[in-house]
Amino acid sequence: MALPDASGDVLSEMDVDAFRRLFPLRFFETHLVKSTRPDGRSLAEARETSSALGAVASADGSALVKIGSTRMLAAIKMEVMTPSKESPDEGCIAIDFHMPPICSPTVRPGRPAEAAPVVSKQLSDTILRQVKCLSCCSFCGMINLKELSLISGKAAWMAYLDIYCLDADGALFDAALLSAVAAFSHLQIPVVSMNDDGKVVVLSGDHGGKEPVNKGKRKLTLSSIPLSLTCLLHKNYILADPTAEEESVMETLVTVVLDSSGQLVSLYKPGGPVLAYTSAIQDCVALTRQRARELQTILDEVTSGMEVD
Amino acid sequence: MAGKGGATPSTYSPSPTTQKTKSLSFGNDEVLRPDDREWHQCRPAFFQIGVVAAAAGSAYADFGSTKVIVSVFGPRESKKAMMYSDIGRLNCNVSYTNFATPVRGQAYDLGSDHKEFSSMLHKALEGATILETFPKTTVDVFALVLESGGSDLPVVISCASLALADAGIMMYDLVTSVSVSCLGKNLVLDPTLEEESYQDGSLILTCMPSRDEVTQLTITGEWSTPKINEGMKICTDACSKFSQIMKSCLKGLDSALEEEDSNVD
Numbered sequence: 109m110a111l112p113d114a115s116g117d118v119l120s121e122m123d124v125d126a127f128r129r130l131f132p133l134r135f136f137e138t139h140l141v142k143s144t145r146p147d148g149r150s151l152a153e154a155r156e157t158s159s160a161l162g163a164v165a166s167a168d169g170s171a172l173v174k175i176g177s178t179r180m181l182a183a184i185k186m187e188v189m190t191p192s193k194e195s196p197d198e199g200c201i202a203i204d205f206h207m208p209p210i211c212s213p214t215v216r217p218g219r220p221a222e223a224a225p226v227v228s229k230q231l232s233d234t235i236l237r238q239v240k241c242l243s244c245c246s247f248c249g250m251i252n253l254k255e256l257s258l259i260s261g262k263a264a265w266m267a268y269l270d271i272y273c274l275d276a277d278g279a280l281f282d283a284a285l286l287s288a289v290a291a292f293s294h295l296q297i298p299v300v301s302m303n304d305d306g307k308v309v310v311l312s313g314d315h316g317g318k319e320p321v322n323k324g325k326r327k328l329t330l331s332s333i334p335l336s337l338t339c340l341l342h343k344n345y346i347l348a349d350p351t352a353e354e355e356s357v358m359e360t361l362v363t364v365v366l367d368s369s370g371q372l373v374s375l376y377k378p379g380g381p382v383l384a385y386t387s388a389i390q391d392c393v394a395l396t397r398q399r400a401r402e403l404q405t406i407l408d409e410v411t412s413g414m415e416v417d
Numbered sequence: 418m419a420g421k422g423g424a425t426p427s428t429y430s431p432s433p434t435t436q437k438t439k440s441l442s443f444g445n446d447e448v449l450r451p452d453d454r455e456w457h458q459c460r461p462a463f464f465q466i467g468v469v470a471a472a473a474g475s476a477y478a479d480f481g482s483t484k485v486i487v488s489v490f491g492p493r494e495s496k497k498a499m500m501y502s503d504i505g506r507l508n509c510n511v512s513y514t515n516f517a518t519p520v521r522g523q524a525y526d527l528g529s530d531h532k533e534f535s536s537m538l539h540k541a542l543e544g545a546t547i548l549e550t551f552p553k554t555t556v557d558v559f560a561l562v563l564e565s566g567g568s569d570l571p572v573v574i575s576c577a578s579l580a581l582a583d584a585g586i587m588m589y590d591l592v593t594s595v596s597v598s599c600l601g602k603n604l605v606l607d608p609t610l611e612e613e614s615y616q617d618g619s620l621i622l623t624c625m626p627s628r629d630e631v632t633q634l635t636i637t638g639e640w641s642t643p644k645i646n647e648g649m650k651i652c653t654d655a656c657s658k659f660s661q662i663m664k665s666c667l668k669g670l671d672s673a674l675e676e677e678d679s680n681v682d
Binding site for chain 1: 427428429430431432468469470471472475482486487488490493510512514515516517518519521530557559560561563564
């Protein structure tokens with residue numbers, strides 16, 4: 109059997125599959141030369157993206173996000189804590205990213221995926237770092253932690269955000285960040301009051317004579333929403349929104365996070381065999397800028413759908 | 418109070434904990450169940466296959482507020498530490514998301530893995546899978562409970578057998594499972610989390626309906642012999658109806674919502 113160097117027209121369907129498995133890099137390169145990818149996308153094109161809010165009934169805010177076949181389920185549960193002495197009028201956000209064994213053949217039970225803590229850290233950095241920099245100016249983060257305060261020095265909200273990857277097919281960080289943002293936009297803070305034991309409890313239906321402590325503070329103000337795009341560098345090519353297969357064959361990833369005003373929040377290039385020139389990085393940022401607008405429209409659509417209900 | 422920096426502060430859920438005081442009057446015949454079902458009626462069941470692209474086979478099941486995803490991987494190489502074996506192995510794992518239960522992370526004390534359910538799932542499927550068809554290799558069956566709304570294990574088992582079928586693993590028959598709770602003098606089919614918390618006893622029947630064979634039967638709590646007979650009858654009836662829904666899901670006929678009710682005369 110001759111290797112399909114010249115042209116692919118004599119190859120049967122089976123041979124293409126075998127070629128893809130045996131010579132994955134050459135398989136991809138034959139596509140890249142023609143400025144296309146095996147799934148029919150152009151190099152700069154991201155996969156179809158959709159989002160649905162309120163997927164988890166038992167949570168206070170939740171979202172399901174799909175980018176291609178990558179799926180993320182994010183849910184927020186609100187609990188009450190005693191704020192620390194240093195910041196008595198601030199709440200807290202705990203972010204956790206999970207890759208359960210169902211999501212990928214490489215994850216086995218009892219052995220957490222290597223990628224999970226990395227994505228978890230990146231998410232916390234992206235969502236919380238903004239908040240911390242507010243000491244310099246008035247306020248410039250995504251979430252103002254002061255909005256999570258209930259009774260100064262006594263009680264504040266702890267928002268537990270858990271993101272589960274249900275299907276891992278590349279660009280995990282992008283999908284996780286989008287699901288986190290969508291879950292925060294869906295979050296409805298329960299109305300609570302202080303009971304006789306000094307505990308904060310949810311008020312049900314009629315207020316039962318109790319005065320709610322957080323009247324009218326049901327939603328968080330989300331300013332400057334971070335949105336991201338992961339690009340894959342291979343030779344001189346830049347592939348936006350790679351699939352798991354593309355990530356495994358060509359290993360250099362660049363993730364750019366921009367906020368709503370188009371400012372750079374973070375940029376990750378965790379090594380990889382390709383050393384990027386500044387121009388490549390600038391191209392990635394430009395692609396992200398374009399993608400952020402797309403994502404913003406998707407987010408606006410789902411959240412406006414929610415307000416109609 | 419501990420106000421040390423760095424350490425995560427202890428938190429509590431503001432939602433009222435399940436109060437045993439507002440006991441439901443389950444002894445009363447006229448009273449319907451909290452979700453207006455008949456005693457011997459299942460929740461609306463929904464199945465879908467092929468939900469996880471990364472897996473060889475997968476299924477999603479949705480029974481009221483109980484939501485489960487099962488992925489099947491393999492047959493693939495067994496772990497090196499395993500002994501040589503002429504027949505294949507099934508490796509099962511059941512875990513819960515942190516938000517599955519009404520109060521976060523309350524699912525189980527030992528992390529998110531549910532060891533007991535993992536082993537029960539393995540035993541429920543082992544007898545139905547033709548292990549001889551994949552010698553020396555392992556088939557991994559991983560389940561994630563997205564939301565726990567009662568009858569979790571039976572839903573996981575039914576969903577897992579559908580995922581195995583989707584992966585093309587040879588089985589003697591689909592495995593379906595359903596549970597019955599004993600509440601006072603009533604038998605309650607497919608109980609919710611709330612009903613399970615009041616139950617006097619529970620019966621989980623797992624069977625292969627076309628072959629009329631039981632792969633697993635778990636009875637706990639207080640049961641009289643006639644009650645067990647009645648419970649088994651309700652369960653086998655419901656199992657055969659579920660297998661119809663699961664078969665039509667596999668054939669791709671209708672993945673629409675199906676109402677299931679099995680009234681016993």
